[in-house]
Amino acid sequence: METIPPSWAIQPARSTPAPTCVDEVSDGHLLDLFIRHKDESAFAGLVRRHGHMVLGVCQRILGNSHDAEDCFQAAFLVLVRKATTIQPREMVGNWLYGVAYRTALEAKKMAARRRNREKKKFDMRRPEAAPDRWQELRPLLDEELSRLSDKYRFVLIACDLEGHTRKEVARALDLPEGTVASRLARARAMLAKRLKRHNLAMSTTALAAILAENATAACMPAALAASTIRAAALLAASKPVAGIISSHVAALINAAVKSMLLTKLQIAAAALMILAALGLGISAFLPPANAGKKADFATRKEKPKRVQDCILEKIDLDTMTIQAAKLDDAGGGGTVIYDFQVEPTTAIVIDGNDAKLTDLKVGDCLNADFEPGADGQAKAVRLEKVGEWLGGTVQAMNEKTLTVKSERDVREKTYDIDRDVWVFVNGMKAKLGDVKVKMNVTLRICSGKPGVVRIYAAGPKVGGVVKTIDADRRIVSLGAEGITVADHAVVLIDGKHGKLADLRAGMRVTLQMSAETEPSLVVGIRIVKR
Numbered sequence: 329m330e331t332i333p334p335s336w337a338i339q340p341a342r343s344t345p346a347p348t349c350v351d352e353v354s355d356g357h358l359l360d361l362f363i364r365h366k367d368e369s370a371f372a373g374l375v376r377r378h379g380h381m382v383l384g385v386c387q388r389i390l391g392n393s394h395d396a397e398d399c400f401q402a403a404f405l406v407l408v409r410k411a412t413t414i415q416p417r418e419m420v421g422n423w424l425y426g427v428a429y430r431t432a433l434e435a436k437k438m439a440a441r442r443r444n445r446e447k448k449k450f451d452m453r454r455p456e457a458a459p460d461r462w463q464e465l466r467p468l469l470d471e472e473l474s475r476l477s478d479k480y481r482f483v484l485i486a487c488d489l490e491g492h493t494r495k496e497v498a499r500a501l502d503l504p505e506g507t508v509a510s511r512l513a514r515a516r517a518m519l520a521k522r523l524k525r526h527n528l529a530m531s532t533t534a535l536a537a538i539l540a541e542n543a544t545a546a547c548m549p550a551a552l553a554a555s556t557i558r559a560a561a562l563l564a565a566s567k568p569v570a571g572i573i574s575s576h577v578a579a580l581i582n583a584a585v586k587s588m589l590l591t592k593l594q595i596a597a598a599a600l601m602i603l604a605a606l607g608l609g610i611s612a613f614l615p616p617a618n619a620g621k622k623a624d625f626a627t628r629k630e631k632p633k634r635v636q637d638c639i640l641e642k643i644d645l646d647t648m649t650i651q652a653a654k655l656d657d658a659g660g661g662g663t664v665i666y667d668f669q670v671e672p673t674t675a676i677v678i679d680g681n682d683a684k685l686t687d688l689k690v691g692d693c694l695n696a697d698f699e700p701g702a703d704g705q706a707k708a709v710r711l712e713k714v715g716e717w718l719g720g721t722v723q724a725m726n727e728k729t730l731t732v733k734s735e736r737d738v739r740e741k742t743y744d745i746d747r748d749v750w751v752f753v754n755g756m757k758a759k760l761g762d763v764k765v766k767m768n769v770t771l772r773i774c775s776g777k778p779g780v781v782r783i784y785a786a787g788p789k790v791g792g793v794v795k796t797i798d799a800d801r802r803i804v805s806l807g808a809e810g811i812t813v814a815d816h817a818v819v820l821i822d823g824k825h826g827k828l829a830d831l832r833a834g835m836r837v838t839l840q841m842s843a844e845t846e847p848s849l850v851v852g853i854r855i856v857k858r
Contacts (some may be wrong), residue, residue, distance in 0.1 A: 354500055356417035363411050366564045369757075372557045375404060378421050379548040379556075381489050382428045388466045389432035390439075397549070399435045401556050401573055402580035403428040408563045409585060418500050421490065422482040427584060429474050434583040438576075465528060465538060472522040480515035487512055488539040502634070632697040632709045635666060637772065637782075639717040640692040645685065650708070652694060668698055668708040677712040692716050693772060715774040715781075722767045722785075727760065730780060732769060743771065746779035753785040754842050754851040755818065767843040787841030787848060794837055799829040804850065806839070814842065814849040821855045831855070 355377070361370035382403050386396035406427050407420075414423050473481060486492045486500075494512065498505040516532040523530070530538075559572045570578075635654055642651035648671075654664045670676075676683045688694075693715035701707045720732035723740055731742045751758045753767075763769065763785055772782030792806035803810040819826045831837070831853070840852030 354418060355420045356500075359411060359414065359417045359420050362564070366561070368557060368561045371408075371560050371564075372553075374407070374420065375553050375557055375560075378424050378490070379404075379553055381421065381485065382424055383548050383552075384489065385425060385428040385470055386432045386435075388470055389429070390435055392439075395435055395439060396432075397552050398574065398577045398580060399428065399432050400548075400552065401559065401577045402435075402584055403431050404556050405559060405563055405569075405573070405577070405581050406431065406584050406588075408560045409581070410588070419478065419482055421485060422478055425481070425485050425489075426474065427588070429470050430587050431580055431584040432470075434587055435580055438579065438583070465523065468523060468526050468528065469539075472519060475522070476515060476518060480511055480518060483508055483512045484515040484519065488516075488536055491540070632699045634695065634697050635664075636695045637714070638666060638694050638696060639770075640688060640690055640694055643685065643688060643690065648685065650685075650688075650711075652696060666696065666698075667706060668696060668711075669701065669705045670708050670711070674708045675710040677710070679713070683713075688713065691718065693774075715772060718771045718773060720769065720771075722763060722765050722769055724765065725763060730763075730771070730783070732771065743773070744779035746774075746781045749780060750782045751785075752783070754814075754816075755786065755840065756816070758785075764844065766846070769843070785843035786851075787843050790839040790841060792837065792839075794831055794833050794835045796833060797828070797831045799827075799831075802828060804828075804831065804839070804853070806837075811839065812847070812849050813853070814851050817849075817851050817853060819853045819855075826855075828853075 355374065358370040358373045358377075361367040362374070379400070383396060383400045386399040386403070387393065390396050390399060403424060407424060410427075414420055473484070476484070482501075483497055486497045487494060494505050494508045498508040501508065513532065516535055520530060520532050520535050523535075555572055559569045562569045562572065635652070638652040638654045640650060640652050642649075644650070648669065650668050650670060652666045652668065654666065670685050674685075676685060676688065678687055688711070692713050695710075695712045695714055696708060697710040698706045698708050718732065718734060720734045722730065723733050724731040724742075725745075728745055729742050730745055731740055733740050745760065749760065751760055751763060753762045760783075763783055767785045768787050770784040770786070771780045772784075773779075774781045790806065790811075795805045795807065796810070797804050798810070802813040802815070804813055805811065813828055817828070819828055819830065821830055835855055838854045839850045840854075842849040842851045
């Protein structure tokens with residue numbers, strides 16, 4: 329049977345963007361692509377990235393390869409049904425571990441009930457060699473690992489069971505590498521202490537070595553991965569999967585989802601019981617009349633939010649405000665506009681050095697940390713320049729260079745293309761060869777790394793009121809002339825995907841035109857007002 333060997337340097341699927349110098353194709357990015365666009369290649373990336381770990385959990389608990397493969401499929405199909413509930417999305421590996429563990433326990437219970445119904449007796453004793461450390465550890469590992477808190481379990485799974493480096497995990501969690509290292513050391517120590525209660529005494533170094541040595545034991549069959557990805561695509565599209573998954577897998581999915589719901593209810597019930605035991609009622613959670621004067625915790629600030637790789641479009645030194653735009657990596661969503669108030673306390677960083685607002689310029693690429701203000705205006709906490717954005721029209725290109733006529737000074741300039749460049753054409757993931765001469769493009773230049781690292785090819789936006797709509801001929805008009813709508817055009821209604829036939833005369837819309845100038849087609853429609 330063909331298998332997919334464990335690989336920690338997993339490359340994205342061919343249609344998935346390659347890593348940039350700022351960040352790589354993260355779990356959160358892949359999950360977001362799947363949630364928003366049912367992107368099968370994104371889901372395949374998650375299966376390839378975490379499949380060996382999930383299969384390993386199932387095999388350790390069930391000890392039967394056939395049952396483990398059913399459990400594997402069920403765990404990933406539960407992901408399809410519950411993807412939107414995962415928070416934070418970067419911790420999808422940790423979430424999958426928990427689901428795989430619970431699903432394997434459900435499978436174990438179902439197998440026991442099945443044996444009892446059939447009234448069959450098996451002699452499960454087999455002659456074995458003297459057990460080694462891994463054989464002793466295997467039945468207890470997941471039981472104790474599942475009891476660690478998320479922040480410790482995540483780093484241990486990522487580093488010791490999936491083989492990622494501390495640097496990679498730190499980047500995924502947006503934490504200093506030292507913090508990840510201390511959490512990993514703490515997680516190993518906690519796990520070793522728990523295992524010691526089962527007469528399995530070992531040092532944290534020995535534990536890490538055993539985990540690393542045996543983590544790659546589960547080789548994921550290629551056919552299993554392919555059938556799981558196909559079933560996920562059908563399930564996401566609300567199509568029947570009866571011919572792809574077995575009734576046993578379907579039963580496991582339902583059991584796992586029910587188990588997750590019961591776990592939440594049990595936690596809520598336990599909390600209420602604790603409150604009752606302490607003699608507290610609901611009123612204990614209601615603030616007193618003078619809470620605003622005495623309760624310091626009420627004014628405690630939340631962690632700032634972050635938007636990465638946004639384009640600085642406007643700077644107003646009189647009002648100390650800036651406007652930035654975030655291009656949509658996933659396609660179909662156009663751009664998101666952010667308005668930030670720059671405070672005297674706002675940290676501005678350029679090339680690792682402190683700077684002032686006057687040092688920034690339109691077209692700079694920023695990472696912005698911000699928090700909402702009392703007046704509803706977003707307050708910038710930290711603005712870091714990580715490169716710059718350049719707009720223009722493609723004049724010439726090959727595999728290594730790109731010549732663009734700039735929108736700023738109407739001059740042509742040639743740029744090197746980074747080997748890990750991301751390419752998006754008309755809001756969709758694409759290849760470098762899909763970028764053509766005369767296309768309108770926006771280029772991302774990264775600080776500290778020569779060459780273009782992102783290419784967004786897209787046309788202008790056109791706003792107006794729909795005059796007429798012909799869904800059959802795929803023509804929409806905002807004025808006297810009709811505009812052809814591309815077959816792959818994305819229609820967004822109240823933030824949800826719709827159809828061209830959902831448009832009506834009188835609706836106010838924004839049309840995203842194609843990057844190609846000849847012919848120019850509508851590739852995205854966002855309904856602004858019905």
